[in-house]
Amino acid sequence: MIPLSDADKPKFVASRRAVDFVEDGMRVGLGTGSTAAWMVRCLGRRVREEGLKIAGVPTSTRTAELARKVGIAVVTLEDAGWLDLTIDGADEFDRDLTLIKGGGGAHLQEKIVATASDRMIVIADPAKDVARLGAFPLPVEVIPFGWQATQKLVQRLLAGMDVDGRTATLRMAGDTPFRTDEGNYVLDLHLGRIGAPRDLALHLNQIAGVVENGLFMDICDTVVVGHADGTVRLIGRAGKEETGRIDLADAESLIADL
Numbered sequence: 001m002i003p004l005s006d007a008d009k010p011k012f013v014a015s016r017r018a019v020d021f022v023e024d025g026m027r028v029g030l031g032t033g034s035t036a037a038w039m040v041r042c043l044g045r046r047v048r049e050e051g052l053k054i055a056g057v058p059t060s061t062r063t064a065e066l067a068r069k070v071g072i073a074v075v076t077l078e079d080a081g082w083l084d085l086t087i088d089g090a091d092e093f094d095r096d097l098t099l100i101k102g103g104g105g106a107h108l109q110e111k112i113v114a115t116a117s118d119r120m121i122v123i124a125d126p127a128k129d130v131a132r133l134g135a136f137p138l139p140v141e142v143i144p145f146g147w148q149a150t151q152k153l154v155q156r157l158l159a160g161m162d163v164d165g166r167t168a169t170l171r172m173a174g175d176t177p178f179r180t181d182e183g184n185y186v187l188d189l190h191l192g193r194i195g196a197p198r199d200l201a202l203h204l205n206q207i208a209g210v211v212e213n214g215l216f217m218d219i220c221d222t223v224v225v226g227h228a229d230g231t232v233r234l235i236g237r238a239g240k241e242e243t244g245r246i247d248l249a250d251a252e253s254l255i256a257d258l
């Protein structure tokens with residue numbers, strides 16, 4: 001048996017705690033990324049071992065593949081109509097539970113799915129907890145047509161915003177531009193610090209060619225932070241906190257899915 005890596009421990013701990021919120025009959029949004037992949041494995045185990053009946057709406061083709069592999073019934077958002085809960089990772093979260101998402105380039109589907117849910121739970125490791133957003137580059141999905149013009153308009157906007165950095169770089173996948181599941185491009189905005197996230201998000205989405213930005217405001221209800229020693233911290237709105245503990249040995253049967 002391969003041991004759980006140090007990097008995976010917090011991801012497993014947060015995921016294992018978060019799937020306790022899933023109940024029989026729920027329609028659940030399934031996030032994207034390495035942390036969300038642990039959540040999908042934990043949820044798959046509940047489906048297989050407890051007979052939990054859920055419909056999962058994946059936020060990417062990657063997540064859809066994994067969900068099917070672990071035994072979760074996959075449906076589209078169209079089929080589900082509305083969701084009870086979405087569980088997803090994040091690149092950063094702050095005290096207001098505002099998020100930066102899109103490190104995996106799936107933030108458009110993730111935002112649609114999360115906002116079509118009664119509740120969003122974010123699973124994270126402690127490194128994602130920041131006093132101020134912006135060290136992680138902010139992903140902005142753009143239409144490929146005329147993307148250089150969109151990039152110029154984004155950089156012009158940044159000149160008047162409360163941020164430290166002002167460059168917008170095209171995300172690459174090797175020698176070619178990275179493409180989202182919708183076939184779009186991603187500009188990564190290197191801002192260093194985002195002083196007024198709401199202002200920035202609203203202005204970005206006004207630019208022709210911008211499809212969606214990776215700032216999630218007033219969407220996340222709870223962040224579950226996993227720690228490598230098995231402790232888990234739940235942060236709710238208005239700073240409400242709760243702690244707990246997850247048995248790391250519980251990850252063993254899931255390692256085979258890796």
Ligand SMILES: O=C(CO)[C@H](O)[C@H](O)COP(=O)(O)O
Nearest residue numbers: 033034035089102103104106
């Ligand atoms: O927004 C995302 C994908 O678009 C991910 O949730 C985010 O990038 C976090 O990923 P990871 O759990 O691998 O750190």
